Amino acid sequence: VETGDDEAARELAGRLHPADIADLFEQVGRDQRSDLAAALSELLDGEVLAEMNDFVREDLVDQLDNVQVADLAGNLETDDAVAIIEDMEAGDQREVLSALDPDDRAAIEEALTYPEESAGRVMQRELVAVYENMTVGDVIDYLRDNQDDTLEFWEIFVVDTAHHPVGTCALSWILRTPREFLISDVMKREQTLIPVDMDQEEVALRFKKYGLISAAVTDSSGRLVGVITVDDIVDIISEEAGEDILRLSGAGEGDINQPVSEAYGGRVRWLIANLGTALVASFIISIFGAAIEEMVALAILMPIVASIGGNAGTQTMAVAVRALAMNELTRSNTWRTIRKELTVATLNGATIAILIGIGAGLVFSNWLLGAVIATAMLVNIVVAGLAGVFVPVTLERMDQDPAVASSVFVTMITDSIGFLAFLGLAVAAGLVG
Amino acid sequence: VETGDDEAARELAGRLHPADIADLFEQVGRDQRSDLAAALSELLDGEVLAEMNDFVREDLVDQLDNVQVADLAGNLETDDAVAIIEDMEAGDQREVLSALDPDDRAAIEEALTYPEESAGRVMQRELVAVYENMTVGDVIDYLRDNQDDTLEFWEIFVVDTAHHPVGTCALSWILRTPREFLISDVMKREQTLIPVDMDQEEVALRFKKYGLISAAVTDSSGRLVGVITVDDIVDIISEEAGEDILRLSGAGEGDINQPVSEAYGGRVRWLIANLGTALVASFIISIFGAAIEEMVALAILMPIVASIGGNAGTQTMAVAVRALAMNELTRSNTWRTIRKELTVATLNGATIAILIGIGAGLVFSNWLLGAVIATAMLVNIVVAGLAGVFVPVTLERMDQDPAVASSVFVTMITDSIGFLAFLGLAVAAGLVG
Numbered sequence: 001v002e003t004g005d006d007e008a009a010r011e012l013a014g015r016l017h018p019a020d021i022a023d024l025f026e027q028v029g030r031d032q033r034s035d036l037a038a039a040l041s042e043l044l045d046g047e048v049l050a051e052m053n054d055f056v057r058e059d060l061v062d063q064l065d066n067v068q069v070a071d072l073a074g075n076l077e078t079d080d081a082v083a084i085i086e087d088m089e090a091g092d093q094r095e096v097l098s099a100l101d102p103d104d105r106a107a108i109e110e111a112l113t114y115p116e117e118s119a120g121r122v123m124q125r126e127l128v129a130v131y132e133n134m135t136v137g138d139v140i141d142y143l144r145d146n147q148d149d150t151l152e153f154w155e156i157f158v159v160d161t162a163h164h165p166v167g168t169c170a171l172s173w174i175l176r177t178p179r180e181f182l183i184s185d186v187m188k189r190e191q192t193l194i195p196v197d198m199d200q201e202e203v204a205l206r207f208k209k210y211g212l213i214s215a216a217v218t219d220s221s222g223r224l225v226g227v228i229t230v231d232d233i234v235d236i237i238s239e240e241a242g243e244d245i246l247r248l249s250g251a252g253e254g255d256i257n258q259p260v261s262e263a264y265g266g267r268v269r270w271l272i273a274n275l276g277t278a279l280v281a282s283f284i285i286s287i288f289g290a291a292i293e294e295m296v297a298l299a300i301l302m303p304i305v306a307s308i309g310g311n312a313g314t315q316t317m318a319v320a321v322r323a324l325a326m327n328e329l330t331r332s333n334t335w336r337t338i339r340k341e342l343t344v345a346t347l348n349g350a351t352i353a354i355l356i357g358i359g360a361g362l363v364f365s366n367w368l369l370g371a372v373i374a375t376a377m378l379v380n381i382v383v384a385g386l387a388g389v390f391v392p393v394t395l396e397r398m399d400q401d402p403a404v405a406s407s408v409f410v411t412m413i414t415d416s417i418g419f420l421a422f423l424g425l426a427v428a429a430g431l432v433g
Numbered sequence: 434v435e436t437g438d439d440e441a442a443r444e445l446a447g448r449l450h451p452a453d454i455a456d457l458f459e460q461v462g463r464d465q466r467s468d469l470a471a472a473l474s475e476l477l478d479g480e481v482l483a484e485m486n487d488f489v490r491e492d493l494v495d496q497l498d499n500v501q502v503a504d505l506a507g508n509l510e511t512d513d514a515v516a517i518i519e520d521m522e523a524g525d526q527r528e529v530l531s532a533l534d535p536d537d538r539a540a541i542e543e544a545l546t547y548p549e550e551s552a553g554r555v556m557q558r559e560l561v562a563v564y565e566n567m568t569v570g571d572v573i574d575y576l577r578d579n580q581d582d583t584l585e586f587w588e589i590f591v592v593d594t595a596h597h598p599v600g601t602c603a604l605s606w607i608l609r610t611p612r613e614f615l616i617s618d619v620m621k622r623e624q625t626l627i628p629v630d631m632d633q634e635e636v637a638l639r640f641k642k643y644g645l646i647s648a649a650v651t652d653s654s655g656r657l658v659g660v661i662t663v664d665d666i667v668d669i670i671s672e673e674a675g676e677d678i679l680r681l682s683g684a685g686e687g688d689i690n691q692p693v694s695e696a697y698g699g700r701v702r703w704l705i706a707n708l709g710t711a712l713v714a715s716f717i718i719s720i721f722g723a724a725i726e727e728m729v730a731l732a733i734l735m736p737i738v739a740s741i742g743g744n745a746g747t748q749t750m751a752v753a754v755r756a757l758a759m760n761e762l763t764r765s766n767t768w769r770t771i772r773k774e775l776t777v778a779t780l781n782g783a784t785i786a787i788l789i790g791i792g793a794g795l796v797f798s799n800w801l802l803g804a805v806i807a808t809a810m811l812v813n814i815v816v817a818g819l820a821g822v823f824v825p826v827t828l829e830r831m832d833q834d835p836a837v838a839s840s841v842f843v844t845m846i847t848d849s850i851g852f853l854a855f856l857g858l859a860v861a862a863g864l865v866g
Contacts, residue, residue: 017623017643019642019643019644026761026766027763027765027766029766029769051642053761140608143605143608143609144608144609144610144611146609151605152603152605152606153605154587154603154604154605154646170585170587171587171604171605171608172576172584172585172586172587172604173585174608175573175576175577175604175607175608176576176577176579177577178577190450207667208667208668208671209452209484210450210452211452211664211667212664213587213646213663213664230646230663230664230667231644231645231646231663233667234640234641234644234663234666234667234670235641237667237670237671237674238641238670238674238759241670241671241674241675241677241678242674242755242758242759244674244678245674245677245678245681245751245754245755246751246752246755248678248682248751249681249747249748249750249751250744250747250748250751251747251748251749251751251752254748254751254752254755255752255755255756256752256753256756256761256762256766256770256773257761260773260776260777260780263773263777264777264780264781267745267748267777267781268780268781268784268785270744270748271741271744271745271748271781271784271785271814272784272785272788274740274741274744275737275741275785275788275789278736278737278740278741279737279792281736281737281740282733282734282736282737285732285733285736286733289729289732289733292725292729292732293726293729296722296723296725296726299718299722299725299732299735300715300718300719300722301715302732302736303711303714303715303718303735303736303739303848303852304708304711304712304714304715306736307707307711307714307844307848308704308707308708308711311683311703311704311707312700312704314682314683314684315682315683315684315687315700315703315704316684317682318678318679318681318682318683318684318687319679319684319687319688319689320689321678322675322678322679322687322688323688323689325675326671326675328459328486328689328690329689330460332460333459333460333462333689336462337689340689340693340696343693344693344696344697344700347693347697347701348697348700348701348704351701351704351705352701352704352705352708355705355708356708359712381704411740415736415740419736
């Protein structure tokens, strides 16, 4: 499609959903994106930009001039416009803002005053709020008189005269209720209010827990300032869960659309951190240099103890990190979880210890060696199970993201204990030395 | 709360949302759950059960008799009732079904004929469908006349006389439109239809991509049979993303509420698989036994090459698995992604190679050893980068879940190549032997 015929390309793409057009941009290479943008011209609208992968969008926005960006952003709801503008450089951001019309500019500027990834950035200001003394009929008439509004909404928010939210009303209740009823008789008074500075991950957990479709956002004085809708939450949940996978694996903000320089910068730091932990393990091995020279079987077997320990630690750590992210692992069940993981680790450790002990004993015709590796294996898997819970829980209590740093610590512990237990036991058991 | 005073506990819990009561059950130990259930008695309703963690729910349902379960499930929407009943044993399932009233039973039985984790299991049959020749006024009157219905809904579906969906209509459009307009003039004709046998992960990706609130589910003849709402999708997305973390780490269905026996069974299999790959690495080391006896520094340094290679492979693999899960890594950009990962791997490899080469050269006062470990490191990190993309992509093409098996293969490759490159180069360079 991209080889020549712009007219045909435009016609084909014209029938697509903005999300599908955004996909097109993600699928072609970086160098082809501006050609595609030129070919599709006015089909590349704000909606398409809002649907795009962050890295691809940034790339494209860099190529557009600031007045064009302002034009595209101006037609969007606040949250989508903010998503486009927040990643721009300060100078460009100022130019785009000044090219917007004053209402949009004020809304976006205010959103930008809230911390990144907070409710204030994710909310849209476009919402329907009515007073509690209105009847269902009044509300319907009010909505019909505001025809120009293209907003899609699922709930209306009922406020008092000071603009404090007092209830919400799903549209299905309004449709079912005769006109003469008061809206305050139909609305639900209990609602989940989101403070404007709440972290988006916390917001997403509330939506998930209570099955919300939309929720009112309030400022520090409790006034209704915006609404967060579930479609944004779907994106956040999928993003945050993905981030945890990537962080646990040390790939940082990893994304196949991430530029090479950023991917290099993010990942090499992690590899250097791991080089540090590997050096600790090497240092431990070096202490037992003489033992290894005497019995080369130790060098052959030692990576097994460290590596299986590492795997066992990673298993437990993944379960713990996931449970922490879902607010399922709390102060009240930490000890119970640790006891349970200890039981699982002991069972796992005993199973693997028996297998490797018999195997090593047979292969090297040395049952003392088999007993040593079996014991070391059991010790390391149990330690791994404990570390897999303790490390992420401790990081969480220190207000660190457990997904980011846990595996460096857990690997260091399982590597070190693995080599130390195996080589140390070999010496202690009189196998060597 | 759980120590004695049932009355007080019931009163406290009475003010909570069902999701919060479900949390209570998750937070207490297994042995306390039936006491809590007895204390809360009728507060433990179907909604609470639906909100509960799968493992905790199964545990509790086992303790209830089948008539009670039928009673609880009967008050729920189809999808929630199915979630409770699908995990029961066949005999109990039959008893619960026969205790349900015929309509509910038929709906649930039909849902159970669809494959697990398909749209048919997730959808609810409760929905509002109207004919296209109705006016907005007719629709509102129809809704008001069906007062008994407690269903909350966000969109209505417009069908033709054969019950094929022809359009959808957000409630906000209906509220804004005067009564005399035809529903077919207000509705949107383009809609995302979900085939009843589509996998839930695929359904979730569509919801995310198109920002859907609800979507019509159609059977093989294209008739409207149910609706999937976004609140279920939020749960699915969060669950599927979590599954990928756990599978990549070899923790299977891991969950802090999983019983010990299941956790042991799931994890020990993974550890045994990894024992197999570790043995391959050990076999490679054993080939170079003589070299290690001659120069113990090789045994000290070799785990570094394998371990950093493993980390680099895991980084790339996490990015690839994530991109595959999000449908972002497709046939059209696989080669581009591989080329990019190769560039990043070369940069990472060169950086780490220089650091470890200089370090080893200095510590052991042996620059040939430094050059050997630097080269081995570069080779292993580049191989790791390639394996990190190739392995998951190949598994995906073979219709295997890349999250489940990728890390065993990637680790085997990086361990083997790490030891082979380092020890092999040491011999080839004349460092030993």
